[in-house]
Amino acid sequence: MVRAVRWFLLFCVLAVAVIELKARFDRRPQDLPWTALRLDDPVGRFTAGKIAALGEAPAQCRALLAAAGTRDRAAPPRRPAPTCGYDDGMILAGGNARQGGFAPAGLVTSCPVATALLLWDERVVQPAARRHFGTSVTAFSHAGSFSCRRLYGRASGAWSEHATADAVDILGFRLTDGRTVSVLRDWPGSGQDAAFLRDARDGACRLFTTVLSPDYNAAHRDHLHLDTAYRGPGGWRACR
Ligand SMILES: [Zn+2]
Structure with missing residues (x-):
């Protein structure tokens, strides 16, 4: 008993x-790895992997961006070579849900990169700008996304995520008062600008599967390379 x-x-x-x-x-x-991505949820352990997985679900990806209130439009498919190109491109528009625009305007990225950039803007970059400068970011200065090339522009070897527009290179930020923060100029410093850039980099690591900064190597001294390479639901991520 x-x-x-x-x-x-x-x-x-x-x-x-x-x-x-x-x-x-x-x-x-x-x-949780098996729940659907919702853009209004907090950023969690599996957010970056779920964003990267949207590369296999372009319709779902575009629906998420539209529901979030972006004015991003679908870009025409581009396939200049069998090994590079994209079908899920988005033309990123500033305003509405995107607080920061892009300079130069008309940036086209894959849909997963567009999604990660949206959350980076809202959850990471704008709060960091408020903390460090008491202002907001009006524009992301970039060096483009799509580029039909292999890693480091080598003649052979693996293709870069840029070859499918699954990467973007961010050079710096323009603030509301017209000031700029530059990765090349301000990363090596020790003031607010450098602290802001490190917060932006660290926050990107929770949204993109690969983040390479000047801490990684000299090839990245002037930009943050952000990409959404898909390596499985809980796949490895690079944050350097
Ligand atoms: Zn890059």
Whole structure:
């Protein structure tokens, strides 16, 4: 009899633990690999992987951007060579959901990169600008996305994520008061500009699967390389 009571109590404790654990996970879908990506959820452990996976679901990706209130438009497919090009390009528009525009305007990226940039702007870059400068970012200065090339422009070897527009190179930021923050000029410093750039880089690591900054190597001394290479649901990520 005593034994039966013990087993019953043990069962009760386990049942409560399971229910509590499930409730905890239900409150944090961004920390579960199998839940659908929702752009209004907080950024979680699997957010970057889910954004990268949108490369296989262009219709879903475009619907998410539209529902988030962006004015981004689908770009015509581009396939200059069998090994490079894209079908899921977006022409990124400033305003509305995107607080910062892009300079030069008319930036085209893959849909996953457009999605990651949207969340980076809203969740990372603008809050960092408010913290460090008491102002906002009006434009992201960039060196483009699509480029039909291999890694580091080599003649052979793996293709760059730029070859499918799944990467973007960010050179710096323009603030509301007209000031600029430049990766090349301000990364080596120790003031607010450098601290802002590091916060922008660190926050990007939670949204893009690959982030390469001047800390990585000299080839990246003047830009942040951000890409959405898909390496599986919980695949490895680079944040350097
Ligand atoms: Zn790059």
